[in-house]
Amino acid sequence: xxxxxxxxxxxxxxxxxxxxxxxxxxxxxxxxxxxxxxxxxxxxxxxxxxxxxxxxxxxxxxxxxxxxxxxxxxxxxxxxxxxxxxxxxxxxxxxxxxxxxxxxxxxxxxxxxxxxxxxxxxxxxxxxxxxxxxxxxxxxxxxxxxxxxxxxxxxxxxxxxxxxxxxxxxxxxxxxxxxxxxxxxxxxxxxxxxxxxxxxxxxxxxxxxxxxxxxxxxxxxxxxxxxxxxxxxxxxxxxxxxxxxxxxxxxxxxxxxxxxxxxxxxxxxxxxxxxxxxxxxxxxxxxxxxxxxxxxxxxxxxxxxxxxxxxxxxxxxxxxxxxxxxxxxxxxxxxxxxxxxxxxxxxxxxxxxxxxxxxxxxxxxxxxxxxxxxxxxxxxxxxxxxxxxxxxxxxxxxxxxxxxxxxxxxxxxxxxxxxxxxxxxxxxxxxxxxxx
Amino acid sequence: xxxxxxxxxxxxxxxxxxxxxxxxxxxxxxxxxxxxxxxxxxxxxxxxxxxxxxxxxxxxxxxxxxxxxxxxxxxxxxxxxxxxxxxxxxxxxxxxxxxxxxxxxxxxxxxxxxxxxxxxxxxxxxxxxxxxxxxxxxxxxxxxxxxxxxxxxxxxxxxxxxxxxxxxxxxxxxxxxxxxxxxxxxxxxxxxxxxxxxxxxxxxxxxxxxxxxxxxxxxxxxxxxxxxxxxxxxxxxxxxxxxxxxxxxxxxxxxxxxxxxxxxxxxxxxxxxxxxxxxxxxxxxxxxxxxxxxxxxxxxxxxxxxxxxxx
Numbered sequence: 001x002x003x004x005x006x007x008x009x010x011x012x013x014x015x016x017x018x019x020x021x022x023x024x025x026x027x028x029x030x031x032x033x034x035x036x037x038x039x040x041x042x043x044x045x046x047x048x049x050x051x052x053x054x055x056x057x058x059x060x061x062x063x064x065x066x067x068x069x070x071x072x073x074x075x076x077x078x079x080x081x082x083x084x085x086x087x088x089x090x091x092x093x094x095x096x097x098x099x100x101x102x103x104x105x106x107x108x109x110x111x112x113x114x115x116x117x118x119x120x121x122x123x124x125x126x127x128x129x130x131x132x133x134x135x136x137x138x139x140x141x142x143x144x145x146x147x148x149x150x151x152x153x154x155x156x157x158x159x160x161x162x163x164x165x166x167x168x169x170x171x172x173x174x175x176x177x178x179x180x181x182x183x184x185x186x187x188x189x190x191x192x193x194x195x196x197x198x199x200x201x202x203x204x205x206x207x208x209x210x211x212x213x214x215x216x217x218x219x220x221x222x223x224x225x226x227x228x229x230x231x232x233x234x235x236x237x238x239x240x241x242x243x244x245x246x247x248x249x250x251x252x253x254x255x256x257x258x259x260x261x262x263x264x265x266x267x268x269x270x271x272x273x274x275x276x277x278x279x280x281x282x283x284x285x286x287x288x289x290x291x292x293x294x295x296x297x298x299x300x301x302x303x304x305x306x307x308x309x310x311x312x313x314x315x316x317x318x319x320x321x322x323x324x325x326x327x328x329x330x331x332x333x334x335x336x337x338x339x340x341x342x343x344x345x346x347x348x349x350x351x352x353x354x355x356x357x358x359x360x361x362x363x364x365x366x367x368x369x370x371x372x373x374x375x376x377x378x379x380x381x382x383x384x385x386x387x388x389x390x391x392x393x394x395x396x397x398x399x400x401x402x403x404x405x406x407x408x409x410x411x412x413x414x415x416x417x418x419x420x421x422x423x424x425x426x427x428x429x430x431x432x433x434x435x436x
Numbered sequence: 437x438x439x440x441x442x443x444x445x446x447x448x449x450x451x452x453x454x455x456x457x458x459x460x461x462x463x464x465x466x467x468x469x470x471x472x473x474x475x476x477x478x479x480x481x482x483x484x485x486x487x488x489x490x491x492x493x494x495x496x497x498x499x500x501x502x503x504x505x506x507x508x509x510x511x512x513x514x515x516x517x518x519x520x521x522x523x524x525x526x527x528x529x530x531x532x533x534x535x536x537x538x539x540x541x542x543x544x545x546x547x548x549x550x551x552x553x554x555x556x557x558x559x560x561x562x563x564x565x566x567x568x569x570x571x572x573x574x575x576x577x578x579x580x581x582x583x584x585x586x587x588x589x590x591x592x593x594x595x596x597x598x599x600x601x602x603x604x605x606x607x608x609x610x611x612x613x614x615x616x617x618x619x620x621x622x623x624x625x626x627x628x629x630x631x632x633x634x635x636x637x638x639x640x641x642x643x644x645x646x647x648x649x650x651x652x653x654x655x656x657x658x659x660x661x662x663x664x665x666x667x668x669x670x671x672x673x674x675x676x677x678x679x680x681x682x683x684x685x686x687x688x689x690x691x692x693x694x695x696x697x698x699x700x701x702x703x704x705x706x707x708x709x710x711x712x713x714x715x716x717x718x719x720x721x722x723x724x725x726x727x728x729x730x731x732x733x734x735x736x737x738x739x740x741x742x743x744x745x746x747x
Binding site: 049117227383 | 612
């Protein structure tokens, strides 16, 4: 009886070939990526003049996209580390989803930051002339660290699954996949000693990744907070960024849960209960982020210092009011309203709430970067009229959307090659459950 | 025979003069050294030119032996990063003298071949509060003693020299634009595209002291013209201003000048209540402003008038 159940689990969770929908999905993503690459080639050829960025708005959607990617990647540490260390067993089926989102997002964060550089050909200067006093160098250090810790956190739990897949060559299909599994995981013999080492390693990594995750997004917030500009000059920024990051990451996980559950028929593994629990987590995080937003906007608005006034009024009632209130309501207010109700934590409404969080958060990042740059201390003057506004060009949109598509493509291909729900861990948990 | 002899002596003194100009520059090869071929081929023209020798004597040199002196050889990147020893450059901008002629701006743009539309010097129409008087405020780079831009640069492409000048090394800049975000004075511009410079400017060897030619994908800004300072001359904006708004000088010598008038820096700033922009940020600028009192010109905002006409 037990072995049958085990076989069933393996059968359910082995990676499957793309169906028709999967192929269309991959095709769309590839199209977006190609468009992004074309736009980037144009940018390399002509310079950053192809963007709408100019001397005042010197950072645009590339940077807000970067912040978005770094933010979303924090979820890896939330689900795998925080929930693991707090012994929240229910999160086991979600760990790999969270971790691949983290790896893919942090990879594209690095790519998009190179895209933003005026001289990407001089990237190596960061290593031969790098100076520790610059927050950019801190970011390079912590993001690299986070990338490797996340890769390991993805890899170690995969080892037992790879040996399972190697035993079922006939079911996994392609030959090159088996070669890949063999290359990555042949040394895994599933001995007690190996399991012990692996568990220990995962525990150490889970503890390590929490401060590193805090560091990547705190340092990213410092790229702004270490300047004098109204809207950025805030001691609230680190906490404000981290809480927003956990929120958008958790939102992305809910979206991914829903999509994978539908696409791979995982209803027995990603249950309604998971949506219920993640929904509660989302409400908590949205409330937390709301709290930091109140601090970030209401306190300066109470004083209305002259330098802050223009910026704040631009957000509340001016040029950016639509985007501002859209972001506040889609990233926080509406999801809280949906998810606070028991009915709202069913898969579909939770999915919609998660999607709203992700979309709202993207625009929120845009609002963090651009409006501040349009309100410098000395008024904008002695520049061509086009320098005084910012709306991204098609090249910027193509590159930004291409990078988002690229991140989704990495997640999609990962789920094609590896089981998106940990097989071995699921089996072990069921066995433990039955024994108890 | 005799003529030959004189011409050689004359030639030697001419070379000496040129050689004098080179002393103090560290580059190994003397660019003024005439090669042997030219000495052989040049024939005296008979037209004599009077020159002042090193010893203060007036000497006559045949015109044929004079050749156009190229501008001073460029200092090495290492020296350009150190700055001129013993100096602390400052600028004083007298707001009571400015009528926004923008000669400073056009001279600066021309001498540095800046991208059309961009300016390193800006002249702001300032109006602090409802009942206060408007005035013109030219801004350069403030060459802060605590420069926020230098703090954030990840690759030491923008740096502070011992003579107080903040420069950019366009050969090193990676174009991250963090310095532009960090600068509270919005003084930095970015070369968003290829500059399409005339060949003779594009081919000039780049130095962070001349800031020419500007390079695509890197940041640029006012450099206080350290190449002029090395020659003992004033920055282009200072000499271009007909109203003597800009005064440039050395804080260690306690002297600033606009070319026609020279002041003791400490007296000037004390007597006229000089101040610096955004003192509260703690950036410690090297540019001082004299308040716009007893102004030489009424405030007329032509730009605004034109805009109003249009709309």
